[in-house]
Amino acid sequence: MPVDTVIFSGEGPHADPWHRLAETSATIGDLIGGPVTIVTSVDRLAAALDGARLLVVNASADRSTPIREDEDFARVLDGFLGRGGSLLATHSATLAFPGLPRWRSTIGAAWEHGRTFHPPIGPSRIRRTRVEHPITIGLGDIEVHDERYTDLALVESADVVPLYVHDEGGATHPLVWARTAGTSRIVYSALGHDVRSYESSGHVELLGRIAAWLRHET
Incomplete structure (x- = not known):
């Protein structure tokens, strides 16, 4: 059976010491x-994506400068x-x-060292926005054990549609959003620090809705 979904699970220069990416992938x-x-x-990656509808990027980096593979990834992503x-x-x-502008503009944000942070990991309530979107029809707020990324550097031109947010420091911060680029559908979800996040029934339901929308099933 042809592969429908490819998960790029970061290793080496595409990983960090804080996330067990193999487990969450x-x-x-x-x-x-x-x-x-x-x-x-x-x-x-390019060969794996042949015929696939969905690419999931579950990766990171413990570095501040680009490497050759980043540009290789950008070319695969563009295709x-x-x-x-x-x-x-x-x-x-x-x-x-x-340092890869194409990636930042595609997902709509980046972690900016010295600015972006998260409160201690733990039980959290993630609020659904009032945005009407096929992903969130019938869903409510989510209780999840996770990190809440705060003050991500958003790309204004990306035109993101926030679906879930959290409150921290007297401000509201987007955590999950959807956007389109041409005929492509794109979702960023800041949830999923470790497997405990996926023990939340609300998060599991949300992930299923996201996958269905990205596969053009809704």
């Missing part, structure tokens, strides 16, 4: 269903989105591919 694959393959190498593929970027993906 496996969990995401189990939850979203369909024929899924997990790849950990940019060199293998995939250019043919109408959809993208889900999760949690620490805002740290991935540092």
Whole structure:
């Protein structure tokens, strides 16, 4: 059966010491269903995406400067989105591919060192916005054990549609949003620090809705 979804699970320069990406990638694959393959190498990504509808990027970086593989990834991503593929970027993906403007503009934000932070991980309530969107029809607020990314550097031109937010420091911060780029659908979800996040029934339901929208099933 052809692969429907490819998960790029960061390793080496596309990982960090704080996230167990292999574990969360496996969990995401189990939850979203369909024929899924997990790849950990940019060199293998283009071939893996042949015929796929959805790319999930569950990656990070413990560095501040780009490497050659970042540009290789950008070329693969451009080709995939250019043919109408959809993208889900999760949690620490805002740290991935540092210094790569194409990645930042695609997902709509980046972790900015010295500005972006998160309160201590723990039980949190994530609020649904009033935005009407196929992903969130019938859903409510979510209780989840997770980190709440705060003060992400948003890209104004990305025209993001915030679906879930949290409150911190007297301000409201977007956590999950959706956007389109041409015929491609793109979602960023700051949820998913570790597998405990996916023990939340609300998060599992949200992830399923996201996958269905990205696969053009809703």
